[in-house]
Amino acid sequence: MxxxxxxxxxxxxxxxxxxxxxxxxxxxxxxxxxxxxxxxxxxxxxxxPRPPLDVAADALAKAVRREWEKEARLRRLLEPAPLPVRWQVTQRRVAGRIDGAIAEDGRARFAPLPGLTAVTRDVLRRGGALPELHAVYGGLASGRLLLVGEPAVGKTSAAVLLLREALKYRAEAAPDVRGDIPVPVMLTPFGWDPDQENATDWVASRLSREYTLFRNRGGVDRARELLEEGRIALFLDGLDEVGGKQRAAMLSALEEASFRVVVVSRARALTGRRQRLSGAAPLEIQPVCSEDASAYLMNPLRDPAPSGWQELNRRLLDEPGSAVAETLTSPLAISLLRDIYADSDGRPVDELLDADRFPSTRSLQDHLLDQLVRAAYMPRPRRPRPRYSPETAERTLRYLATQVTQTQADRELRWWHIPTWTDRRPRMIFVGAVTGLLYGVVGLFTLWGTAGPVWACLLGPLCALGGGLLAAHHHSELSDQQPLPSAGWRDIFPPGAVALGTFIWLFSGTTSWLVFQLPGNDPFPAWLAYLAALPLGFGTTMVSSRGYKLVAGTILGTGSGPQYDELRNRLSQRPVTETRAVSPRDVWRHHIGLRLVLGLLTGVAVAVFSGSLVAHEYGLRNGVLVGATAGLWACLFAGPAGNLGVAAALSAVQLSISEGTPVRLMSFFEDARRRNLLRAAGPAYQFRHDWLRESLTSSARSEG
Structure with missing residues (x-):
């Protein structure tokens, strides 16, 4: 063609x-x-269809990115641009030899992430900034990284920035290699008992509670599979906030984990012989250099900057020994200066240059600290409005600092000691009145139905008065300083105590049934014999465990005295509070929730025991009435009347009236912790810095 x-x-x-x-x-x-x-x-x-693990990892990355974008904004790590992260290999003895981290012999536990190279000794020696930190995180053969440093040097901020960098790197990777890049998640160690859970199981359990992605059926198994496949990297912050024994056990458990681990801690918490993470590369976050501080403070200002700022900048750069230069090596001091002066309504920064007023670093630091609380609770654009006003927060923290300084040698803020700060009489009257009213009404109804109206009118008020007085006296015992009671189900129901209680139940039920089968006795069904004996087994379990105080004073509390402590120690082994890292709010919720439930169970046990016996002799109706009356008394006595969490909540109401502190004091503690004013130390709180506590105490004294 x-x-x-x-x-x-x-x-x-x-x-x-x-x-x-x-x-x-x-x-x-x-x-x-x-x-x-x-x-x-x-x-x-x-x-x-994509592999299920790829789908789950991408969904988790999206949720983590959304979570930490919000958190980074709250921490002011996005706007203005954050201070640069500088790091060096630390000379402190917080880890083993560096050879175990880089694996120069070729026996690497983790291959470098796609696009990164293996970390060498020279790379670590050079140190660097955030990009180099991410390269170390992704190329370290051991997969174990320690971020340590002095207080207020910015360790947690560095970890948050590294986490965001790792998420960004994963999101920008090619789809065919993205599955080989783990999703970083940041957790605190509270709630982990390494003696009961390995690192993988604990992280999987935490992920199922933190992210809705893993809350459905099989969610924990999916999270565990991601961890076992190395699809998740753990950032563990706050390891220095748990006790030494727990910390050592956690570090040992992390050594066996099949995923990458980044641990954030104060350096001094890891200097003990048993407090080291084997195979980790220990990197120390460096104080802020003058050039970085200058850029952070001056860049957002108009050009030319006001004369006061120019002079402050000159001293910062040209006079390294000045009070200004030495103070502004801390990210906390730098951010405070910016919050107080750059974001204020024209407050002159020139006052910081007054050598007579601020002759030393300490005087300048104290001045900035005086503004710390107000700056932390100051409303800011595009940020959630603080729950508490600066005045309320400052007043509350001053009161707490004074109480801790005066009453605690170790300067720990123990919420279970709050009832000792207030007059116990108002709480006794309240608890006694409520208990007496409830018990009196039920007692009146029971006596009316069993003994008639005359006896009901005579004995009903006596029941109310006696019940109220006993409950008030029981509650008053909580106003004395005491160790923290048991904080876990395993303390209340250890296997040894449960086995002993089961034996007593079966033995008592069988014996009573056989006795009633003897000639001349009324027939007693076997099911009723075992039902009536069930409370005896429950009481035996409680008495022989660390929950014995819950049944003390009730019919089930025989043998609950301290003379049986040796038996309890044998049956209960170590208490959970010694082996499990529990956050203060979780412990408080435990006393509000768990012990109220146990008080209810105690009441039910007393009701079943007394009601079944009365029902057999005097009929079902009388048995129900007597059982309900006896059970209500035991429930109120063992539950709210003897609950430390309830006592702390009632004391918070008293403090709100007398001192102007928030009614929900535990919520305030957690809010102050989020704003880096308090830190958790196991089940207690501490002020983030001793000099902050001292500054607040001094302010309270000067105002007093």
């Missing part, structure tokens, strides 16, 4: 274009067909 141009000797698939429109059309059709086929293959590939 005229004008046809056949295949040329060019590259395969190329079409030689010559002369006519037909040839061009034929070549265009061929190219179009090729593109359509390629597009079809891509669509089929995209439509193919």
């Amino acid at each position: 005229s004008g046809y141009a056949g295949p040329d000797s060019g590259p395969a698939g190329a079409v030689h274009v010559s002369g006519t429109g037909n040839a061009y059309a034929n070549g265009g059709l061929a190219n179009t067909g090729y593109l359509l086929i390629r597009k079809f293959i891509q669509v089929r590939q995209a439509a193919a």
Whole structure:
């Protein structure tokens, strides 16, 4: 055919274009067909189901990114631009030899992440900033990284920035290698008992509570599989906030984990011989250099900057020994200065340059600390409004600092000591009145139905008065300083105590049934014998465990005295509060929730025991009435009347009236912890810095 141009000797698939429109059309059709086929293959590939772990990892990365974007804004790590992170290999003895981290012998536990290279000794020696920190995180052969430093040096901020950098790196990776890049998640160690759970099981359990992705059926198993496959990297912050024994056990458990681990801690918490993470690269976050501090403070200002700021900047850069330069090596001091002066309504920064007023670093630091609480609770644009006003927060923290300084040698803020700060008499009256009213009403109703109206009117008020007085006295005992009671189900129901209680139940039930089968006794059904004996087994379990105080004073509390402590120690082994890192709020919730439930169970046990016996002798109706009355008393006595969490909550109401502190004091503690004013130390709180506590105490004294 005229004008046809056949295949040329060019590259395969190329079409030689010559002369006519037909040839061009034929070549265009061929190219179009090729593109359509390629597009079809891509669509089929995209439509193919993705592996479930890839889907779960991507969903987790999205949730973590959303969570920490919000948290970074709250911490002011996004706007303005954060201070640069500087790090060096620490000279402190907080880890083993560096050889175990880099594995120069070729026995690497983790291959470098896609696009990164293996970390060498020279890389660690050079130190660096955030990009180099991410390269170390992703290329470390051991997969174990320690971020340590002095208080207020910015360790947690560095970890948050590293986490965001790791998320960004994963999001920008090619889809075919993204699955080989783990999703970083940041957790605190509270709630972990390494003696009962290995690191993988604990993290999987925490993820199922933190992220809705893992709350459905099989969610924990999916999280565990991601961890076992190395699809998740753990950032553990706050290890220095748990006790030494727990910390050592956690570090040992982390050594065996199958995923990458980044531990954030104060350096001094890891200097003990048993407090080291084997195979970890220990990097110390460095104080802020003058150039970085200058850029952070001056860049947001207009050009030219006000004269006061220019002079402050000159001293910062040119006079390294000045009070200003030495003070502004801390991220906390730098951010405070910016919050107080750059974001204020024209407050002159010149006052910081007054050598007579601020002759030393300590005087300048104290001045900034005086503004710390107000700056932490100051409303700011595009941020959630603080729950508490600066005045309320400052007043509350001053009161807490004074109490801790005066009453605690170790300067710990123990919430279970709050009842000792207030007058116990108002709480006794309240608890006694409520208990007496409830018990009196039920007692009156019971006596009316069993003994008649005359006896009900005579004995009902006596029941109310006696019940109220006993409950008030029991509650008053909580106003004395005491150790923290048991904080876990395993303390209340250890296997040894449960076994002993089960034996007593079966033995008592069988014995009573056999006795009633003897000639001359009324028939007693076997099910009723075992039902009546069940409270005896429950009481035995409680008495022989660390929950014995819950039944003390009730019919089930026989043998609950301290003379049986040796038996309890044998049956209960170590208390959970010594082996499990529990946050203060979780412990408080435990006393509000768990012990109220146990008080209810105690009441039910007393009701079943007394009611079943009365029902057998005097009928079901009388048995129900007597059981309900006896059970209500035991429930109130063992539950709210003897609950430390309830006592702390009632004391918070008293403090709100007398001192102007928040009614929900535990919520305030947690809010102050989020704002880096308090820190958790196991089940107690501490002020984030001793000099903050001292500054607040001094302010309270000067105002007093």
